[in-house]
Amino acid sequence: MWSRRSCRYRPDASGLEELRARRREQESALRKARRQQQLVSKRLLREDSLVNGDGQAGVEIGSEPLSEQEILQLLRDVQRGTEERKKLLSRLRQGLQHKETQQKFVRLEGSMWVLIGLFTSSLANVQMEAARCLHELSHSSDPAVAEACLPATSYLLTYLSGHSVEFTELCLYTLGNLAVESDAVRKQLLPQGIIPALASCIQSPHVAVQEGLGYVLSQLLQAREAPTKIIPHVNNSLLISQGMVSTLVLVLLELASMISKAATEGLELLICPVLRCLSNLLAEDETEGCKVQIQDDRLLVALFLFMQYFLQQHPFLVQECLWLLNNLTADEPIFCSAVLTLDLLPALLQLLSCSRMVTLLALTVLCNIAEKGPAYCHQLHQKAVLPSLLSTLALSDAQVVGQSLELLHLLFLHLPEAADDFLSQAGLQALEQHQDNPQLQERVRALSETYLQPAAASLISCAGASAAVLPSS
Amino acid sequence: MLLPPELSVSLCVERPVLPVRPRTPPRAPFCFSPSRLRFHRQHEFFEDGDIHRHLYLQDILTNVTEVTERSKVSEFCCHIVGCCQVFDTLEGYEHHYNALHRNMCSFCKRSFPSVHLLDTHILEWHDSLFQIMAEKQNMYQCLVEGCAEKFKSSKDRKDHLVKVHLYPSDFRFDKPKKAKSSTKHSKPPSKLDVSMPMDVNVETYEQSQVDSMEICPSESMENPTQPVSGPISSLQEKKLYKSRIPSTICFGQGASRGFKSMKKKV
Numbered sequence: 001m002w003s004r005r006s007c008r009y010r011p012d013a014s015g016l017e018e019l020r021a022r023r024r025e026q027e028s029a030l031r032k033a034r035r036q037q038q039l040v041s042k043r044l045l046r047e048d049s050l051v052n053g054d055g056q057a058g059v060e061i062g063s064e065p066l067s068e069q070e071i072l073q074l075l076r077d078v079q080r081g082t083e084e085r086k087k088l089l090s091r092l093r094q095g096l097q098h099k100e101t102q103q104k105f106v107r108l109e110g111s112m113w114v115l116i117g118l119f120t121s122s123l124a125n126v127q128m129e130a131a132r133c134l135h136e137l138s139h140s141s142d143p144a145v146a147e148a149c150l151p152a153t154s155y156l157l158t159y160l161s162g163h164s165v166e167f168t169e170l171c172l173y174t175l176g177n178l179a180v181e182s183d184a185v186r187k188q189l190l191p192q193g194i195i196p197a198l199a200s201c202i203q204s205p206h207v208a209v210q211e212g213l214g215y216v217l218s219q220l221l222q223a224r225e226a227p228t229k230i231i232p233h234v235n236n237s238l239l240i241s242q243g244m245v246s247t248l249v250l251v252l253l254e255l256a257s258m259i260s261k262a263a264t265e266g267l268e269l270l271i272c273p274v275l276r277c278l279s280n281l282l283a284e285d286e287t288e289g290c291k292v293q294i295q296d297d298r299l300l301v302a303l304f305l306f307m308q309y310f311l312q313q314h315p316f317l318v319q320e321c322l323w324l325l326n327n328l329t330a331d332e333p334i335f336c337s338a339v340l341t342l343d344l345l346p347a348l349l350q351l352l353s354c355s356r357m358v359t360l361l362a363l364t365v366l367c368n369i370a371e372k373g374p375a376y377c378h379q380l381h382q383k384a385v386l387p388s389l390l391s392t393l394a395l396s397d398a399q400v401v402g403q404s405l406e407l408l409h410l411l412f413l414h415l416p417e418a419a420d421d422f423l424s425q426a427g428l429q430a431l432e433q434h435q436d437n438p439q440l441q442e443r444v445r446a447l448s449e450t451y452l453q454p455a456a457a458s459l460i461s462c463a464g465a466s467a468a469v470l471p472s473s
Numbered sequence: 474m475l476l477p478p479e480l481s482v483s484l485c486v487e488r489p490v491l492p493v494r495p496r497t498p499p500r501a502p503f504c505f506s507p508s509r510l511r512f513h514r515q516h517e518f519f520e521d522g523d524i525h526r527h528l529y530l531q532d533i534l535t536n537v538t539e540v541t542e543r544s545k546v547s548e549f550c551c552h553i554v555g556c557c558q559v560f561d562t563l564e565g566y567e568h569h570y571n572a573l574h575r576n577m578c579s580f581c582k583r584s585f586p587s588v589h590l591l592d593t594h595i596l597e598w599h600d601s602l603f604q605i606m607a608e609k610q611n612m613y614q615c616l617v618e619g620c621a622e623k624f625k626s627s628k629d630r631k632d633h634l635v636k637v638h639l640y641p642s643d644f645r646f647d648k649p650k651k652a653k654s655s656t657k658h659s660k661p662p663s664k665l666d667v668s669m670p671m672d673v674n675v676e677t678y679e680q681s682q683v684d685s686m687e688i689c690p691s692e693s694m695e696n697p698t699q700p701v702s703g704p705i706s707s708l709q710e711k712k713l714y715k716s717r718i719p720s721t722i723c724f725g726q727g728a729s730r731g732f733k734s735m736k737k738k739v
Contacts, residue, residue, distance in 0.1 A: 023528075026528065026531070027524060027528065030524050030527050030528065031520065031524055034520055034523055034524065037515055039523060039527060041527045041530040041531055043530065120645050121572075122572045122573045122584040123572070123573075124558075124565070124568040124569035124571075124572040124573065125565070125568075125569075127568075127572055128568060151641055154638075154639075154640045154641060154644060155645070158586050158587065158590070158646065159586050161586070161587040161588075161589065161618075162571055162586055162587065163567070163571045163575065164564075164567055164568040164571045164572070165564075166564060166568065167568055167571075188639045191637060191638050191639050192617065192638050192639055192640065193617040193618055193619055193620065193638065195619070196617070196618040196619030197618055199619075200618060266529070268525070269525075269526060269529060272522050272525075272526070276519075276522075279510075279511075280511065282509050283509040283510060283511035297488075314525065315521070316521030316522045316525060317522070319518070319521075320522060323510060323512075323518070326509070326510055327509040327510060329507070330507035330508055330509050331507065331509070333490050333491065333493045334490055336491070337488070337489075337490045337491045338488065340491065341488050341491075342488075357518070367505050367507070368507045371496070371505070371506075371507050372491070372493045372494065373491075373492065373493050373494025374494065375491040375492050375493075376491055376493075379491070403505075405503075406503055406504070406505035407505075409500075409503045409505075410505070413500075414494070442502040443502050443503060446502050446503070
């Protein structure tokens with residue numbers, strides 16, 4: 001099972017500010033890696049270890065790097081069985097927590113061969129300790145070290161059908177670390193039958209094994225070539241027909257209920273992938289005959305609960321919730337209707353003053369609602385959408401303003417009196433500031449000419465007519 | 474499931490859906506039309522979420538099956554005849570049993586990591602009917618799960634494993650049948666003594682049964698058509714029983730399957 005590393009910082013750790021600075025560095029390194037499509041993280045199973053300030057794997061207390069001579073001696077002693085083999089291997093394993101030792105080890109001729117022999121031994125404790133050594137190597141940040149583990153992969157796969165939970169788990173995480181290492185590794189793993197081997201693992205009743213399995217799969221899927229080589233055909237239609245969608249919806253509802261129970265540490269990490277799954281499934285190409293329809297509007301409640309809860313701490317989740325909300329409201333009147341009748345509009349309008357992407361998505365959702373017709377526009381108008389729109393018109397981002405114009409158009413189209421109210425709230429002036437923007441001017445003019453000027457004219461003539469009716473004093 | 478009180482009321486009531494106007498295409502210069510969005514997996518839309526996840530990954534330590542599970546018990550011995558290993562945790566015993574006794578061939582005492590490999594071994598090494606049939610048809614099954622290929626000989630299968638499945642040519646669980654184990658090695662000289670049998674096996678079974686990690690000169694070995702000198706007696710030829718534990722046998726909930734003693738057979 002997972003747990004955060006026991007937070008025992010090294011004695012010479014500096015203050016909070018330095019930790020924050022390191023964290024920022026870490027984050028920017030990750031962003032850079034992602035933009036280069038090289039965002040990978042490995043996992044490490046270890047009994048216990050320190051954590052460095054920069055989040056890198058620490059080492060056990062008392063473990064030291066080994067020299068080439070020491071490594072040789074250890075391996076010779078293990079072969080001869082002069083000392084208790086497990087103890088010797090433990091020493092090796094501790095040494096292998098250090099990068100220099102890892103590199104020395106793989107450069108020694110015959111070392112990997114010996115290690116693999118121990119790994120395939122039927123002496124259980126020797127096998128386990130050798131597996132741990134292999135695991136440390138797989139986690140190395142030096143690609144040469146991880147690739148040196150290649151000769152072991154056929155055995156790692158063979159052992160996946162075994163019955164020892166801890167050993168199987170170790171093999172899985174080792175494979176996962178290797179799988180994400182390079183093309184070369186995957187080019188070997190796939191022909192060796194990793195997929196069928198994993199499929200047999202799925203039968204295991206042990207959670208630890210299933211988690212390890214999830215890890216390997218997720219690492220495999222990160223590969224650049226995954227869409228073409230690893231998953232030749234993503235059979236979403238099959239998934240959908242098996243009730244995948246309703247299961248995912250139920251998971252989200254379950255997660256939403258956990259918010260009120262205050263058991264929320266790391267909840268966003270569970271919510272995010274489910275959101276993405278659902279949004280992607282909803283966006284499945286209709287032509288393949290599997291257009292997904294969700295009708296459970298409790299999902300709406302769940303989404304708003306998430307957005308409210310995570311707005312301050314994890315804003316990324318808000319935009320991903322809105323993405324799902326868009327995919328739900330685009331075609332399904334049930335959700336559009338529920339936003340209005342469940343009185344969720346004020347919350348949605350609040351999002352119009354957040355980040356650019358959030359504002360844009362919220363506007364898109366509002367457009368989805370308005371597009372459904374006069375009944376919807378009427379409710380939107382009643383519940384004060386115009387003042388919020390006037391605020392967005394004051395923004396400088398052309399795309400945001402453009403989307404606001406689209407929404408205005410829909411409102412005016414279905415609800416002429418909205419134009420009157422817009423005028424009386426100085427809407428025309430709000431529009432005019434954009435009339436010279438090439439991206440916006442056509443739409444500004446269209447709104448103006450089609451709805452606002454006629455409305456203004458009729459106001460004047462109404463005023464005139466009513467004046468005429470008044471009895472002259 | 475708990476929902477905030479103000480919402481739960483509305484859930485009990487059947488909410489009518491507001492009437493919908495049929496969809497019409499947008500009027501120029503307006504272009505909006507509701508559509509379900511999809512983003513490419515590398516899209517920057519996912520960046521913040523991905524970064525958050527990886528920060529978490531780099532922060533965590535995956536603990537090997539929580540320590541609380543490994544409760545110590547008073548020392549006990551492995552029940553298998555001839556095995557004198559001692560344990561103080563059930564998990565330790567379980568791993569030992571799985572590594573050494575679970576899939577063990579009762580003919581030659583070799584241990585295998587899986588039932589599948591054990592069955593293959595028994596079939597090819599200890600079943601004389603197999604030898605007879607192998608003369609006429611391809612009987613050597615590929616060892617990789619999911620691959621249905623069959624071969625005329627062990628060598629052909631090994632070639633297939635190496636070429637197609639990129640298996641090591643000295644894969645430990647695919648030894649061709651031989652009368653004696655050879656200790657010849659073709660590994661290049663190294664600082665480590667590679668003439669030693671690399672496999673570390675249980676002492677009791679070590680002597681004649683050692684399955685060393687040497688590269689077998691398989692060309693000289695393979696001869697499935699000849700009656701093989703070995704422990705197969707004419708009596709055993711007639712009995713095609715499996716010497717592994719039948720799937721119907723199980724002892725206790727949560728315990729590994731297996732016999733207490735290896736004596737009981739058939």
